[in-house]
Amino acid sequence: MADSPVSINTPGGANEPPAGPSPQEQKQMEQAYAQMKRKMAMEEIGRKIKHKIMVLSGKGGVGKSTVSTGLALSLAQQGHTVGILDIDITGPNVPKMMGLDGRRLHVENKRIHPAQGHLGVKVISMAFLLEDEDTPVVWRGPIKLGAIQQFIGDVEWGELDYLIIDFPPGTSDEPLTVAQSLPDIDGMVIVTTPQQVALLDSRKSITFSESLKVPVLGVVENMSGFTVNGQAAPGTEVSIAAPGGKTLTATADNDGNFSVTLDIFKEGGGKDTADEFGVPFLGALPFDPGFVRGGDDGVHRIVSEPEGPSAKAFAKVVAAIQDQLSDGADGGLEII
């Protein structure tokens, strides 16, 4: 036997033990194991979070992150436990709006713990990983998607009533990855502004939702109208030149107060889009310069003025969303 070119391993025999996996095989096994663990973690997270809401817009600059943070804060105001996942990898700005600028993520036992912003809202954002805010993230698709999966699977959210997921503008990889990774997403909120170009892109988002099989919870029209408040002698009729060559008039009340709402872009476009596609219109949010200041200062308008007109407008949108959510959504409809 000693001269035989064939080596036979016998239990307890004197021959060499079987060769283990090669380093490459070992790496593949580890990756597969990590992937499986992450998938299980995602399912577990899906169970712990009651409602998952995606916030999208077809076009940039419509105030999507403002709406996401506003929805989260408005829900938190109602006493819900809320988290925001800022998936906008290339331009993450939720932390700044939530007063968490410059924070770093806390990692314990290989689990990422979210930072807590205003009203206890938990926040996860790529901004927490950036060395400085001027450094751009230049990642190709697969790395970006890996990061998103990690943000979903490796974050210790705990029990949440609502998770708001803020996306970059457009209908690209990110929502697709989230929709495929996170189970039981309740639906998406489409943010738009009244002008035509934003509406066209919103229509794309609505048809995009159909391809993802994620229901549209509704359309929110942001920057809808700017209200000018003023004072004049009681009973005075005030004329104001409005966009589009219109003249708006208002009469000062007995205390001398008047207010006029200017439709800076247009009016009713978000509702028209919602009607056109047969999806709910969730409401219009006013054009409020306070959002810009609040965003820059890290104090959201809802926090600085919880009873103000913007907070009230958000509360209405939240109520409309809650009306669409799936708790008993079918109203006991029997389908046979």
Added chain:
Amino acid sequence: MADTLPTLKKLERRAQDMVLTYDDDSQYTVTYDDLRHACPCAKCSPMRNEDDTSRTLRRQIEALPAEKPTVRTVGKYALAFEWKQGCSSGIYRFERVYDLANRRDPDRGKPYVHGAW
């Protein structure tokens, strides 16, 4: 649109049509052909703008093999119908289904305006 929309309690799928029962005990039958012709998606809707194209859409639907759709609720506001063949994109608000049940034009005479595509 009805001022007060009754709640749909039961949807019974039959071979060629579905029977809808509402909480006010009213009952209606909607054929699958009518349902599919009223598809609110961005592809089917423009075809109903003109009589010619609307008839073409109708003929295309009638040429499809008869089948029972899979039905699911969408949020709290609508139904979606999944067909093995033909368009399954449309999300039908309950108001739309009720209009169809009552033989009313679910588009309310409003032509569809194209989006960006």
